[in-house]
Amino acid sequence: MALILGIETSCDETAAAVVEDGWRVRSNVVATQHDLHARYGGVVPELASRAHLERIGPAVDAAVDEAEVALEDLDAIAVGNRPGLIGSLIVGVSAAKALAWSLNKPLIGVDHVQAHLHAASLRNAPRSDGSRDMDHIAQPPDPASLAHATFPALGLVVSGGHTTLYHMPEPDVLEPIGRTIDDAVGEAYDKAAVILGIGYPGGPNLDKLAQYGNPAAYKLPRSLLKPGSLDFSYSGLKTALLYTVRGHPQGRGPDATFLRSADDLSDAERADLAASFQAAAIDVLITKIRRALDQCTEVGRPVRSLIIGGGVSANSRLRSRARDLAAKRDLPLHLPALAYCVDNAAMIAGHAHRRLERDDVDDLDLPALATAKR
Ligand code: KG4
Ligand code: ZN
Numbered sequence: 001m002a003l004i005l006g007i008e009t010s011c012d013e014t015a016a017a018v019v020e021d022g023w024r025v026r027s028n029v030v031a032t033q034h035d036l037h038a039r040y041g042g043v044v045p046e047l048a049s050r051a052h053l054e055r056i057g058p059a060v061d062a063a064v065d066e067a068e069v070a071l072e073d074l075d076a077i078a079v080g081n082r083p084g085l086i087g088s089l090i091v092g093v094s095a096a097k098a099l100a101w102s103l104n105k106p107l108i109g110v111d112h113v114q115a116h117l118h119a120a121s122l123r124n125a126p127r128s129d130g131s132r133d134m135d136h137i138a139q140p141p142d143p144a145s146l147a148h149a150t151f152p153a154l155g156l157v158v159s160g161g162h163t164t165l166y167h168m169p170e171p172d173v174l175e176p177i178g179r180t181i182d183d184a185v186g187e188a189y190d191k192a193a194v195i196l197g198i199g200y201p202g203g204p205n206l207d208k209l210a211q212y213g214n215p216a217a218y219k220l221p222r223s224l225l226k227p228g229s230l231d232f233s234y235s236g237l238k239t240a241l242l243y244t245v246r247g248h249p250q251g252r253g254p255d256a257t258f259l260r261s262a263d264d265l266s267d268a269e270r271a272d273l274a275a276s277f278q279a280a281a282i283d284v285l286i287t288k289i290r291r292a293l294d295q296c297t298e299v300g301r302p303v304r305s306l307i308i309g310g311g312v313s314a315n316s317r318l319r320s321r322a323r324d325l326a327a328k329r330d331l332p333l334h335l336p337a338l339a340y341c342v343d344n345a346a347m348i349a350g351h352a353h354r355r356l357e358r359d360d361v362d363d364l365d366l367p368a369l370a371t372a373k374r
Pocket of ligand 1: 162189204207310311312313341
């Protein structure tokens with residue numbers, strides 16, 4: 001049995017987790033900073049790194065306690081060291097190095113985006129008192145790990161920073177085949193929530209509100225780019241929503257004025273707009289997945305499963321549409337349990353397991369990198 005402590009501080013969640021053998025989650029502590037950033041409508045990097053400093057020690061203590069292990073029992077320390085906000089990453093990387101050095105354990109730096117595609121293989125370990133949380137019960141009984149998923153796979157990472165399709169010949173090999181040319185889909189959700197006046201965090205709020213609206217109420221654009229393109233573009237959808245809510249601007253740039261504001265919307269209009277935005281945003285993802293599956297087959301690289309990860313994989317419409325598509329294509333679908341869609345440290349610890357098995361570990365000069373090496 002291998003026990004890995006994972007640390008994740010790439011954005012605004014301070015997270016620590018202990019994972020056994022790459023998939024059995026013994027603890028998953030996430031200290032969110034939502035309250036801290038809500039009044040600014042988005043993450044303020046300086047506030048985030050300061051909050052990570054205050055929270056990282058208690059988060060690690062809580063993860064080890066909840067996992068019912070001692071620090072000495074750990075086999076390695078894993079940390080998300082790229083990509084992300086540099087000031088935030090440095091806090092997690094420094095904490096991981098301090099632990100690895102003082103405990104004399106191996107250190108493993110993990111790519112945050114790759115880790116998102118590991119999240120679907122995580123399962124909660126039962127507690128020693130026999131209790132299991134709701135999340136565990138909600139998961140499929142088969143404890144299939146990513147190793148059991150069939151490769152090659154099509155991977156889709158949908159988060160605040162990424163909307164990327166990958167051909168994955170094997171678990172650790174990600175070959176990008178499509179990406180956003182402007183906003184990431186999570187970023188578009190967050191901006192749409194601001195436009196609709198429904199606050200931060202935008203994605204989950206908009207998803208909830210969309211349940212009460214009519215997805216066909218407003219016709220918003222689905223930007224598919226060139227025929228056959230696997231890239232994404234969300235800026236047109238965002239602008240269309242802005243103009244629908246506020247009217248076309250009078251004047252340009254910072255002096256532009258709008259006819260209306262989000263305050264003029266009725267509750268029903270706001271819900272219809274949320275539902276229509278969600279329908280457009282998710283339609284594009286599903287169309288591109290379909291295109292990617294077809295193209296992989298056409299070029300003789302057919303995939304045998306579909307893996308989705310990242311914050312937007314928590315989205316109710318994406319989950320149900322992806323399930324429908326996978327069923328139609330008779331393709332196994334690997335979606336993370338809700339707790340492992342958004343940023344967490346269990347995916348970091350889980351992903352590091354294969355590296356530890358290969359003895360592929362890092363030195364104490366491991367850097368924090370704002371952009372991924374790929
Ligand atoms: O993966 P993540 O936690 O952080 C990044 O790596 O960026 O993703 C966060 C993103 C945010 O943009 C958030 O609004 C979005 O995921 N998100 C959602 C939902 N839950 C989180 N977007 C749509 N529907 C959701 N239910
Ligand atoms: Zn993320």
